[in-house]
Amino acid sequence: MNPRPTMEDVAARAGVSRALVSIVYRNVPGASDETRARVFAVGDELGYRPDHRARLLGSRQRTRLIGVAFDVRYPFHGDLVEALYPAAESLGYSLTLSAVTGSRREAAAVQSLLDYRCESLVLIGPTSPSSALTALAESQPTVVIARKVRAAGVHVVRTDDASGSRLAVEYLLSLGHTRIAHVDGARAPGAAERRTAYVHTMRRAGLTPVVIPGGLTEAAGTEAAHRLPPDVTAVAAFNDACAIGLLHTLRAGGRRVPEDVSIIGYDDSTPSRLDHIQLSTIAQNADRLASAALSLATCQDRESPQEVITSPDLLPRKTTA
Structure with a gap:
């Protein structure tokens, strides 16, 4: 070479x-x-x-770079990155991306952005503890997207996860389902809020909650499909990727969707809209989240961190009936 x-x-x-x-x-x-x-x-x-990084490191001028850390394993993170680009350009900024992968930890992704002298950081669905986010915000303007977190100095932009989960369950109830399961998101950002809202909504309807261990990936949905009780007729999955794994596995096993089991996801990620999937889902508006995040990332007020909460939308498609 x-x-x-x-x-x-x-x-x-x-x-x-x-x-x-x-x-x-x-x-x-x-x-x-x-x-x-x-x-x-x-x-x-x-x-x-x-080598633009070397030039930036040797310069004392503003870089007008915003660093974005995201996880390549989650499709909705990619949708948010796509929405962040025009939002940044409209404000006269450029983005520097740093990925979290199965072998690259979040701390390494963030450090890479700091090395590029980014003026502020946007962290999509970070899993770092609040104390680490607080320490980061002490030296760098920091915005968190898609996670409910209380960390000093950190701006937060997120969808109302509890409201979204309620929307999903209430929609399935309106279709006549009474045996509705929830495939959990484990310890992922937003999982606790979605799980709690599901349980409360089921109990208010006089029904028994059925929470199945899950996760954020299609593989997690596949595992959840094998644990699904046979009398369950509808499932609210933690996110679209999990729902798609569940969908493929149930169909491969001979169960029809939506005739035998209705499935609704969460995110409205790009794969959910594919013609052969057409997943019913709760939409997080990537454009709204990105615009709000970039406004906070470029503001000068670091003393009064803000929390912006956007409303989710129900998008019925072909996996529910």
Whole structure:
């Protein structure tokens, strides 16, 4: 594998100094139009790409970068990232992304954003303890999306999870279902609120709650399908990914959806809208969440952290009847 071309390589090929190459790529005065053209041509020929992080680290000017940490395993996080881009651009900012994966912890993702000198951080569904978020906010403006958290100095933007869970159960009740199960989200952000609202709504209707262990992934939905009591006729899943895993597994086992079992998810993630899925779901509005988060991330008031709560929407599709 060939080594990555350096600024020194460009300077040598173009017959100029390294300092002059730096001037050209930083777009500051000090080089003629002819020299700029030659340097860029050589750079393109060599495949040179400037190290913007090094430039930012050496600058005392504002970066106008907003760092975003998200988990690649969850489709709705991707939807939020997509919505954050236009929201940032409308305010004159750019985004720097850092992913949480199965092998990369949240702390590493956040540290990477700090290394880029981001002016503020947006953390999507973080799992770090409140104390860690408080410590982070002491040095960096911090906004949390999609998690109910009380942490000093931290702005919060989230959907009303309790209201969304009630919407799901009340909708299934309106369809005539009385044996309604909830596939839990374990310790995920929002899981406790959704689980509690489900239980309260069922009990208010005089019905027995059925909570099944679950999680945030399709695999969790698959495992939940094997635990589903045979008399259950409807399921409110923690999120869309879990609901889709449940859907595929039930159909593979011979149970019809929605004729035998109705399923409703939560998020309105991109996969839920696919033609072969058409999952009924509770929608979190990614555009509203992103816009509110970016407004808080770019505000100057760090002394009065705010909590913005958006309302969820019921989206009936083809998996409920």
